[in-house]
Amino acid sequence: MASKIKVDEIETVDGSGNITVNQPLSGSGAGLTSLPAGNLTGTVALANGGTGITAVGTSGNILTSTGSAWASTAPAGGGFTLKGSPVATTSGSNIDVSGFPAGISMLVIGFMGVGFAAKAQLNVHMGTASGLVDGSGYQGGSVQLRESANPDAVDSTSGFTINEHHSSAAPIYGQMIITRMNTSHAWTASYSMYLHTYENVVGGGYHSGLGGEFTQLRLRGGGNTFNAGSVNFAYLL
Amino acid sequence: MYIAIVEVTDNKKLARYQPCKTEADAIAHSEKYGGFVVKDIGGNSDFWIVDKDKKTITQDTVTENRANVIKDATAEIHRLESTVTPRRIREMTTADGAKWVDNIEKLIAIERAKL
Numbered sequence: 253m254a255s256k257i258k259v260d261e262i263e264t265v266d267g268s269g270n271i272t273v274n275q276p277l278s279g280s281g282a283g284l285t286s287l288p289a290g291n292l293t294g295t296v297a298l299a300n301g302g303t304g305i306t307a308v309g310t311s312g313n314i315l316t317s318t319g320s321a322w323a324s325t326a327p328a329g330g331g332f333t334l335k336g337s338p339v340a341t342t343s344g345s346n347i348d349v350s351g352f353p354a355g356i357s358m359l360v361i362g363f364m365g366v367g368f369a370a371k372a373q374l375n376v377h378m379g380t381a382s383g384l385v386d387g388s389g390y391q392g393g394s395v396q397l398r399e400s401a402n403p404d405a406v407d408s409t410s411g412f413t414i415n416e417h418h419s420s421a422a423p424i425y426g427q428m429i430i431t432r433m434n435t436s437h438a439w440t441a442s443y444s445m446y447l448h449t450y451e452n453v454v455g456g457g458y459h460s461g462l463g464g465e466f467t468q469l470r471l472r473g474g475g476n477t478f479n480a481g482s483v484n485f486a487y488l489l
Numbered sequence: 490m491y492i493a494i495v496e497v498t499d500n501k502k503l504a505r506y507q508p509c510k511t512e513a514d515a516i517a518h519s520e521k522y523g524g525f526v527v528k529d530i531g532g533n534s535d536f537w538i539v540d541k542d543k544k545t546i547t548q549d550t551v552t553e554n555r556a557n558v559i560k561d562a563t564a565e566i567h568r569l570e571s572t573v574t575p576r577r578i579r580e581m582t583t584a585d586g587a588k589w590v591d592n593i594e595k596l597i598a599i600e601r602a603k604l
Contacts, residue, residue, distance in 0.1 A: 345531065348508055379507075382522040383495045386503035386534065401571040404564060410502075410535055463505075470508070475533035 298322065310353060326353055326489050332360070333489070338482035341366045345477050349485065350468035358488040359430045359466070363445060365423040367480030368473055372421065375411030375472045376428065378439060380464035386410055392441065392457020399450035411472065412441045412457050422447040423480055437462040490529035491515035495522050497541045503534055562603040569597050 264271055296302020298321055309324025312333065316325040327333075341347050352359075361376070368374075377384045387410040394415050396404040406415040414424060426445035433440055442456040471483065493515040496504035507522075508529065509515035515526040525544040530537070536553035537546045573593055580586030 346508070379505075383493065383505040383507035383518070385505055387498055400574075402567045404567055472534070474535060475531065 326355065332486040335485040335487060338364065338484040341471065341478040341481045341483055343478060345473045345475055347471040347478060347483065348468070352467050352487065353489065354465040354467060355489050356466055356487045357432045360486045361428040362484045363424045363426050363481070364483065365425060365481035366478065366483060367423040368421045369477040369479045370421055371416050372476035373406070373416060373474045374414040374424070375408065375474065377411045377470040377472060378459060378462055378466055379468040379470065380462050381467055382464060384468065384470050385459065385462055389460045390457060392455065394453050394455025397452045414443065414445055414453050414455065416447065422451060437464060437466065491526055492529050493518040493524055493526050494539060495524040497539045501539050503537060503539055558603055562600040566597055566600045569593055569600070
């Protein structure tokens with residue numbers, strides 16, 4: 253038999269304001285005039301119309317249906333993603349860039365006037381979470397073409413190489429495109445660069461397998477100091 | 490800067506490495522992925538000798554200097570060769586033209602001697 257209690261105010265004995273309810277409360281909610289969002293906590297489950305996820309995931313991710321749940325995932329098939337702002341190449345003998353998301357299938361490195369204090373041979377080293385990969389597995393080379401001069405060629409097993417054999421440092425403009433070939437993380441590279449002035453470098457190469465997901469790289473000046481320009485990165489997942 | 494050297498090739502070259510700003514970071518990386526930690530000695534790492542038994546890296550300056558000499562001499566030979574154009578060859582019919590090419594040949598010989 254239902255009973256009814258009508259009161260103006262309920263207080264706890266200790267005045268803490270917390271009332272423990274041991275049984276379910278029910279009601280239409282029609283009389284609820286305010287429920288501040290800040291007072292809500294927890295995750296709304298999928299069954300209750302929520303996403304069921306507790307974290308937004310990596311910057312740039314989107315909400316994706318897996319068929320049975322929602323997940324924060326990197327956008328697929330959406331074209332290239334620009335990785336932040338250009339990275340200055342104005343000091344140091346190495347430029348380290350990390351934070352690439354796992355799953356990249358193509359990377360484009362843009363060179364905007366990358367220069368050295370003296371003539372240098374620039375190498376690009378790819379890397380995984382366990383470290384940058386140096387002199388094992390690379391096969392690459394480039395040819396420098398100059399006005400009224402014989403071409404210079406160089407081979408390298410220690411990275412994707414842009415040679416610079418002329419007598420003075422020249423800013424490098426162009427792009428290097430690196431593409432993942434298979435699930436063993438073999439990669440190929442091709443590049444065409446303009447070296448100011450009257451010089452061009454073309455080259456290519458491959459690495460037989462990085463041993464894991466590509467996540468970082470190093471531009472290495474071979475002991476020479478970077479002193480101009482910047483690089484930027486666009487990738488395709 | 491410190492380096493966690495994860496893998497070394499059979500000929501004592503870097504195979505896999507992680508540059509770190511602090512020694513603590515390098516040690517943490519090494520504990521996770523193996524290898525050992527050294528202080529970055531700078532220079533061209535193509536000419537480092539990495540001794541995983543002694544856990545050291547040293548600069549092979551003899552090999553590096555030799556490589557630089559060969560690289561510079563080769564570049565200079567290419568430059569000199571490219572100056573002997575078809576017009577210069579035609580001018581070898583004159584005494585001055587022949588002398589000019591002879592002088593270039595002497596300069597090339599000097600560079601070749603460095604190889």
